[in-house]
Amino acid sequence: MLHGLSRTALNIIIIVCLLLISWIHLSQKDIENEPLEPLQLPSLNSGEWTYWTNNEGVSVLLRAGGNTDGGWLLLRGQQKSQPLFLPASNWADALRPQLASLPGKEEAAAVVISGPWPVSEQQAMAALVIQQQQLHGGNGSRQHWDSCLRQHSAGALWLADQLSLPWYKLAQLTRSQAETLSPPARTEWADWRLQRSRELRRQWQDEQGLIDIQADLAYHRLPDGTYQALYQSLADAQKTEVTEAMHCLPSQQGSPNE
Incomplete structure (x- = not known):
């Protein structure tokens, strides 16, 4: 089919094909790194506890x-x-x-x-x-996630989900655990972010789910608003949050009630 073409024409066709392949590759790469639009998440009420x-x-x-x-x-x-x-x-x-x-x-x-x-x-x-x-309060101090973890809690939640850890144990994640995971692709992160925000809101709106949440907050002595802040962090979180959260993690696990 190409026998009638000159060497110059063949070279031009090859160059055009290479440029087209490069353009497609760069276009896909740009899409992968393009930020996601923020989610419009309804606020969670206080629960009046x-x-x-x-x-x-x-x-x-x-x-x-x-x-x-x-x-x-x-x-x-x-x-x-x-x-x-x-x-x-x-x-x-x-x-x-x-x-x-x-x-x-x-x-x-x-x-x-x-x-x-x-x-x-x-x-x-x-x-x-x-x-x-004959219950007692244990450690009377309120537990806190460190500032780095709070800033990248959406990424930490993704890591916890992959490791089947509940949301309130984000502070028990370790770097060695996280290093076994590969960060998500853009579409994977977008789907997870939307689904997870819906799950968090659904549990809060169900009375028994709300009771479970408050029991976990109270037992682990996490500050008021921890759950709401985690939920809202998903609104504009990008997939880079996962890598940032990995950098927050200690090499060894902390205390059980962190």
Whole structure:
């Protein structure tokens, strides 16, 4: 087919093909490095939680919730969480037989209550659980993610997801773990960022999901607003956040409650 072409014409065709291949390659590279548009993420409400200060130093969070039938009490221990649905009236009779099955006996724990009871009754519930389970507050100081991790928390969350770590354990990521992972491509990051923001919002909007979140925040003594800040960090986070987050990580794992 090309027999009738001169050597000069063939050379021109080859050069044009090489230029076309180079242009396609550069175009794809430019798209890969092009920043993603910010997500318009609805804000998360406060949840209207209040802390109850007790002599044992146990983290206790209370809120009006549930329904006319009753509400939830959740005890967050070191190994697991145990939710209990208690009736709106005669809750003490329903709670006492279940105390033996609750986790956290004689250990640091957190208590979260969301139901239709007055604050005074919620405090009485928490006091009964603390007394019967002989709970204590453990390390009384609030735990913080360092400033580098807070600035790149979206990237750290991606790393945690790849390693099947829950969101509240970002401070337990190590550099040796992260180095086994390859940063995501642009489309992969875009899909993950959108899906993850929806998951975080969906869990917050579900009452039992919200209770679980608050129990984790209280048990690990993370500052107020940690979850909301993590959610909002996904709005304009780019895939470079993953590499930046890797640079934040220590070589060895910190304490369990970080």
